[in-house]
Amino acid sequence: GAVSRLMTHALKVNTRLSLELGDRALADLRTGRIDALFTIGRLDAPGCVCAPIGTVTPGVFMGRHHPLRDRRRLSFDDLAPYPVLWSDAIDGFNDTILVTCRRRGLASPLARVETNEGVVDFLENRDGFIMGVNLKALSIKPFAMMHDLDPDDAPPIPVCLVMPEGARRPEAERLDQFCRNEFSRMKHI
Numbered sequence: 001g002a003v004s005r006l007m008t009h010a011l012k013v014n015t016r017l018s019l020e021l022g023d024r025a026l027a028d029l030r031t032g033r034i035d036a037l038f039t040i041g042r043l044d045a046p047g048c049v050c051a052p053i054g055t056v057t058p059g060v061f062m063g064r065h066h067p068l069r070d071r072r073r074l075s076f077d078d079l080a081p082y083p084v085l086w087s088d089a090i091d092g093f094n095d096t097i098l099v100t101c102r103r104r105g106l107a108s109p110l111a112r113v114e115t116n117e118g119v120v121d122f123l124e125n126r127d128g129f130i131m132g133v134n135l136k137a138l139s140i141k142p143f144a145m146m147h148d149l150d151p152d153d154a155p156p157i158p159v160c161l162v163m164p165e166g167a168r169r170p171e172a173e174r175l176d177q178f179c180r181n182e183f184s185r186m187k188h189i
Contacts (some may be wrong), residue, residue, distance in 0.1 A: 010178055013171045022093030029164060036179075037162040040133060041095040049165055052158035053179045057155040057180075058097045059134025060147045063123035068147070075150040076106045083111040085122060086132045097157050104155050106131075156162040 007015040012061075015118045017038075020028070026045060028034045037043070043050045061072050066076055068082070084098060084106070091098050098106075113122050122128040125145055132138060132146070134154075139145045163172060 007175070007178065009041050010175045010182070011171060013174070015175075019056060021089050025090070026093075026162075026169055029162065035163065035169065036175055039094050039160045039162055041097060041100060041157055042160055043094040043162050045162070047165055050160045050163070051093055051180060052161045053161050055156040056097075056103060056158045056159055057134045057152050058131055058157055059138075060126075060149055061123075061130040061132050061138065062147060063144045065124060066129065069145065073148045073150050076101070076104075076153045079129065080107045082108055083122070083128045084108040085119065085128060086110040086112055088112070088132050088183065096131075097133070100155050100157055101131055101149075101153075104153065106153075115163050 001017065004015050004017050007017075012077070017185070022039070025037050026043075026048075030035055030047070033060075034088070039050070040056060042052070060079065062069060068078055071078065086098065086161060111122060111126070111128055113119050113128075119130075123130070134146060134148060136146055161176065163176060
C-alpha cells in the first residue's frame with residue numbers, strides 16, 4: 001500500500017506492513033521475523049520497548065437498528081445500557097480502545113462473540129456496539145455506521161511502535177527514528 005511505499009522510500013529498505021493479531025505478531029517480533037509492531041493502545045510486554053508515536057480518537061460502531069443510531073455524538077452514559085463487543089485475542093492483548101475507555105468510565109456490559117455471523121447478529125439484533133478508531137471510512141452503509149464519542153469521554157488513544165529491547169539492525173533504528181519524528185505528519189497525507 002501507500003504507507004509501505006512511503007516507508008520504503010524514506011527508510012531506503014523494502015518495507016512491508018501486514019495486519020496480525022497481537023499474540024502472533026509479538027511472537028514474530030521475538031523470533032526476529034519482524035522488526036517492529038504498531039499497536040493501537042499501549043503494550044506492556046517483557047523484553048519490548050513501547051513508544052507512543054501519535055494518537056487516534058475513539059469512535060462507536062453500531063448497526064442500523066441500534067436505538068442510538070440517530071445520535072450524532074454519544075457519551076459513556078448513553079452507551080451504558082448496551083453491550084460492547086469484547087475479544088480476548090484483541091482486547092486481552094494490550095490497552096486497546098475498549099480497555100482504555102473502560103478505565104475512563106465506560107460501563108457497558110461486555111459481550112464475547114466468536115464468529116463473524118455472531119458479530120452481525122450482535123450489531124443487528126442485540127443492540128450491541130464496537131469501540132474502534134473513529135474513521136467514517138469504516139462505516140458499512142447502510143448496515144453499520146461509525147459514530148462520534150463525546151470529547152469529554154473520549155480519551156486520546158496512543159498509536160505505539162513496539163520493538164525489542166537492546167541492539168537492533170540499522171534498518172530498524174531508521175524505522176524507529178522515522179516513526180518518532182514523522183508519524184504524526186502521516187495522518188495528514
